[in-house]
Amino acid sequence: MLDAKHIKALENMVGKENVYSDKAHLIAYSYDATRTRYEPDAVVFPRNEEDVSHILAYCNEHKIVITPRGAGSGFTGGALPTNGGITLAMEKHMNKILEIDMENMVAVVQPGVVNMDLQKAAEEVGLFYPPDPASESYSTLGGNVSENAGGMRAAKYGITKDYVMALRAVRPNGDIIRAGKRTIKDVAGYNIAGILIASEGTLAVITEITLKLIPKPKYTKAYMGIFPSVEDAMNAVFKSLAAGANPVAMEFMDDLVVHALKEKLGIELPENAGGLLIGDVDGNVPEEVEFQLATLEKSFKENGAQDFVVAHNAKERDELWVARRNASPVITIYGSKKLNEDISVPRSMLPVALKRIYEIGHKYGFKVPCFGHAGDGNIHVNVMVDGSDPKQLEEGHHCIEEIFELVVEMGGTLSGEHGIGTAKAPFMSIAFNEEEIQLFKDLKHAFDPNNILNPGKMALP
């Protein structure tokens, strides 16, 4: 519990109307997309960077723990106040697009801006903000930066970090830091923005983000490759890209997902489709789009594709994409709870990785439907268990642990885009040795010697 004098001090700083410790607020801010719950002791809505600075300096002095929070849509617990203290919620006041600079193709936003709102604002002036996490319509850019969010368009356009030009942030001691510039090149001083990206709110509180925008290519078409097996599809992924294809997205669904789509939604998909690859290609000229489609088709067919379908208009494109959009909800036919992990491996390892993941699932007796961003090697692996059976849940976690060991052995990572937070913290020792974990601790200590910022995440104290 937070002492009444601290509540009072916070109210004096940011106004009574921006500090809450009533039960309703504490419950409302107790969860995220992991569906686990930890109540904070207070929820504070800073009005601006100065507020953030005052709050942090005060909490640092009094060793009060702070958890920064965007939309609370993260999958790994980054925004969960696991140690109580203050939840610093950005969505109420610090949610403005401050500027769209068309001349330099740059947007300046506050951390609480929803990703899709920026995408729309950019599009209105003929520009494009590519990072599109599945949570794009509700997740915030502060959260996107803190977790280094990916998305489907990463295959061609990269991830959040590729768009962050500059940040403003507040250190736990209240110091306001400017990192980076509205310039393409900047090599003066350490790359502070680079270390804050993906740091899950453990090093500093981000108060302003300068993001690169790009011109949007005029022409887009969607494609679907239908393969007899997952292995064929996975071979086609890395071979088509190595052959020079550069699709906007290359999304994968396995046979289990295809079956669930037919069974649950009656979506028409080819009989005996063992694996699908769906995506968009784009270009400034129609010939570039055709070049991409031809490169993909050739490579797909060389790697066993039974069919290669191109959507020639918006309606056909929607029909192709409906399968991918529904992949996540339909797989509940295999179990009431999915243990969802977003592993990433070098693309050439995908065929073997998927084969061995299914074998591990089989050993435990679980179905493991897989789908996701194959074009960048990032696959959502879903171990389906009966959520009401504690034994299955425990077994499921062992299954996940084996999958992580496999992935790391193959040169892959625990997380392609969801982060570590609390959910993957137990697995950090699979991926990092003691010296590497020690460096993380040293860095954390350098930024936050009193350990007030989001403690207990990323397997840190």
Added chain:
Amino acid sequence: MLDAKHIKALENMVGKENVYSDKAHLIAYSYDATRTRYEPDAVVFPRNEEDVSHILAYCNEHKIVITPRGAGSGFTGGALPTNGGITLAMEKHMNKILEIDMENMVAVVQPGVVNMDLQKAAEEVGLFYPPDPASESYSTLGGNVSENAGGMRAAKYGITKDYVMALRAVRPNGDIIRAGKRTIKDVAGYNIAGILIASEGTLAVITEITLKLIPKPKYTKAYMGIFPSVEDAMNAVFKSLAAGANPVAMEFMDDLVVHALKEKLGIELPENAGGLLIGDVDGNVPEEVEFQLATLEKSFKENGAQDFVVAHNAKERDELWVARRNASPVITIYGSKKLNEDISVPRSMLPVALKRIYEIGHKYGFKVPCFGHAGDGNIHVNVMVDGSDPKQLEEGHHCIEEIFELVVEMGGTLSGEHGIGTAKAPFMSIAFNEEEIQLFKDLKHAFDPNNILNPGKMALP
């Protein structure tokens, strides 16, 4: 001077043939491209990562200063052993391309590999490593990563940091750290690779670099826009890019450079050319190349271009580029010594920035020919002085300081691609406030508590 027992210990570690403290070696490793000289006490050539780890652990224990060194081609003193100690030279043993992984389009190299050697090796298998600093034929990739080297192709293809997927590095205490993965997405743990890039050898010694390669577009053409004034050319830069052009390069030369090219080399250039923009465009299909040229031509002409020239074959392309390639040497007609700075501003600020830079030069009575990578806002500003006149040298430095103040005021940076090192260290307080410098110090301390790695650089102790 390094105690004889330390020399002996180093010899035991890496072999007598890899440790030198004779005068010839000390002189040979005393300089870089800044042409200032500091002799180390010994030059050591590590054979591998294990050697680096042993050397660092030993030096950390005995508080012996270490300066890592690639080719010594840096412009800001990053490889100068300003505090003596050991120069750790990578070019003798740690200079191998370990792997070109065509399936994942990745190269794994040791830090002493010359940039151009990787470019060629990639090209031999149909792939492309875009970062092309002007030093590409002799600078090493370890140095490129440590300084976050840019180049001409940055306008479309980005800079070194955009290609670093993973690093191996050794901390001053000897700990070997793996950072990043051969995967497009990786959000597990802090972004250690991100903070090592551009850290100028002050945090850790890089021992292995994993770099992204990309497919090389098949079609390329070169263009030149001829403008009546620098201001027109600078307007054309940001307006053409905002209009959707995405050239590989967009290089600028001002009227002083054009005059020097004619005078010194007799290169044929249009009369009254007040500013030139030269570059390449590329694409997978000829239509994309034509789209780029048309977009540029339209925008250039809308912004006052007198002429827009396209090179249709290799010979014509060479003729266009000869001007840009000779820009740096010819400007010595304006003074025996150039004080060369690589400022970078948001592109829309280029017209005003250049105007005011000339005004500052005029005030001091110096010619300030400018050229460089206008497409990404990065301009090489050359204050030309008589190198034999101490008064002019001093005045020149005041002139540079005023230029830096202007650049920072405009949202720009002290350095687009050369780094800070010793040369720009005196100007760090123009760009960063006390809190920001303190964070740099805290970070440095977290990595290197005994301050043995390249001390005295970047305005750090």
